Amino acid sequence: MSAETNKRPTNNNGYIWIVAAFVLLVFGGFVISEATPLLFPTQGSAESRQVDDLFKFMLVIGGAIFLLVQGLLVYSVIRFRAKPGDTSDGPPIHGNATLELVWTAIPSVIVLVLVIYSYNVWISNTAAKDNEQVVQGIGRRFAWSFTYEVPETAIPDDVSVSDLSPTVQTQLEAKNSFTITSNELHTYVGRPVKVLLNTEDNQHAFWIPAMRIKQDLLAGRTTEARFTPIEAGNYPIVCAELCGDGHGAMRAEIVVHPDEETYLAWFNDTANTVFYPPEDPVERGRQILASGAYPCSGCHTLSDLGWQGVTGPNLNGVGDRADSVRAAATGETPEEYLHRSIYFPSEYLVPGFGALMPQFQPDDPGAPNYMPIEDHIAIVAYLCTQTSTGESVCDLDNLNQIAGQ
Ligand code: HEC
Ligand SMILES: [Cu+2]
Known part of the structure; x- marks a missing residue:
């Protein structure tokens, strides 16, 4: 030196x-x-x-x-660089206690x-806030759904309970209220929200970047996420826990309405779909699938409903295929094929796909894969119309008979 x-x-x-x-x-x-x-x-x-x-x-x-x-x-690097030709060791330095x-x-x-x-x-x-709006959030491979309680007192005078769907009637008997389902989380500015989170399969994580909250969903346990929206708008909800093949498609939206009035307009519209269900099973099936009551959107693509999942086959034109290649492969009528592909999905696997679809069933209302027969028939009736012409390929009387109604 x-x-x-x-x-x-x-x-x-x-x-x-x-x-x-x-x-x-x-x-x-x-x-x-x-x-x-x-x-x-x-x-x-x-x-x-x-x-x-x-x-x-x-x-x-x-x-x-x-x-x-x-x-x-x-x-x-600059100050202590070795001079050209300097091959000596640096000075030996030992620990410095200070x-x-x-x-x-x-x-x-x-x-x-x-x-x-x-x-x-x-x-x-x-911390718990005053006057919290409570929403149930459900994570399933690979979609979110949100359910809201509607009290029995909200049922309009011109609607008689016996005309409502059996599922709604069962809920009313059990707890004097029933739930409506949405694939979006609806809230409004200024109202604190408490989301009660449950998973119906493996672990997921509920993440709303705009709200700065992230909360795991744990099997067999209810977890909570709290926030108070302050800015109207639509923001993404993301699954932040690698939960399987379609994890990247497990997204939804939170809709923050500017005030209670616009929120209630949405709420009443949604409740009305339960009070006044469309007569036409095709229309009813479309409504059920669009509501996000079932997690199909996370695995299937279907342009009519904006689905973009890729874990299962593309459902665009599934009616035509049910009537042609699938009928040839299984020997079933299209209505029978579509019916069985939802209640018994692993019985016939679409070539190129594994047995990943949950088996929906009409028997145990407490189970996560519960799909009552009236929902099932409407869903199949709707899928039967996914054809190039928009015409149904199915015989609905036969469908009712097969499905046991
Ligand atoms: C976890 C992913 C997943 C979910 C959720 C799911 N499916 Fe599937 N689905 C699949 C896979 C994978 C296949 C292909 C294997 C098979 O045939 O079972 C399939 C096949 C199908 C088929 C047959 C398609 C064809 O081309 O023949 C129909 C119809 C169908 N699903 C409808 C639905 C409906 C309706 C829902 C919601 C109620 C749903 N699926 C939910 C993964 C899923
Ligand atoms: Cu997930």
Whole structure:
């Protein structure tokens, strides 16, 4: 080492340099923490502000440490580069107790501050709020559905309970209310929401980036997610837990209505589909599938309903195929084939696909794969019309007979 490199700055100068470097690093941390959130989705909930503030706080610290480490690295590469022809070893340096104490103590303090800060955010964001809207969220491979309770008192005077579907009647008997289902989560600005989450198969995770919430769904347990929307709009809901083949298709939307009135307009429209179901089974089947009451959308593509799943065969034109290649392969009529491919899916596997479709059944209302016969017939009647002409290929009387009604 030359004499020059051994010359150290005087103590006074040293402090100034350290303070200057510290200020510069923290400033750099601030720049990083202010710039990064520009990439974030909308702050859709009251909670998202707290979460973002916590994240920005961590970015200031992380950004400053990043700049310190990278700065020292670049500095050292230039400053301590070996001179040409210098093949000697560097000076042997052993541990420095002061340095090690400092770089243990500072991170300990930082982590402690972060623990206290994030614990407070977590406690405040997960606390029960007054006047919560309670929604059941169900995750199934590979679709979300959301159910809302409708009290018996909401049934209009001109509707008699005995005309409602058997499933609704059973629910009314059991709990004086029934549920309506949607493949979207509907809420409105200012009303706190509590989503009770259940999975009907394996683990999923309910993630709404705009609300800054993410919560696992655990088999056999109900978990909760809470938030209060503050910004009207439609935002994505994503499954954040690799749950199988169609995981990437397991998406839905949250619709935040601007006020209670527009929310209730949606709610009443949806309840009316139960009070005044369409006479035509085809129309009824379309409505049932569009509601998201069954998880078909996560596995099948069907343009008429906007489905984009790829785990199972494309259902565009399935009526034509049921009437041609499938009829030839199974010896069944199209209505019989479509009926059996839902109640007994593994009996005949479409070439190129495995036995991944859940077996829907009409017998046990408590089971996740329950599909009552009246829903089933309507769904099959609808699939029978997925043809190039839009005409049904099925004999509906025969369908009623096969399905046992
Ligand atoms: C977890 C994924 C999954 C879900 C959910 C699912 N299916 Fe399937 N489906 C499949 C697979 C895979 C096949 C092909 C293998 C077979 O024939 O069983 C299939 C086959 C079918 C077929 C036969 C298609 C043809 O070309 O012959 C029909 C019809 C069908 N499904 C309807 C439905 C309906 C209606 C629902 C919702 C009530 C549904 N599926 C839910 C995966 C799924
Ligand atoms: Cu999932």
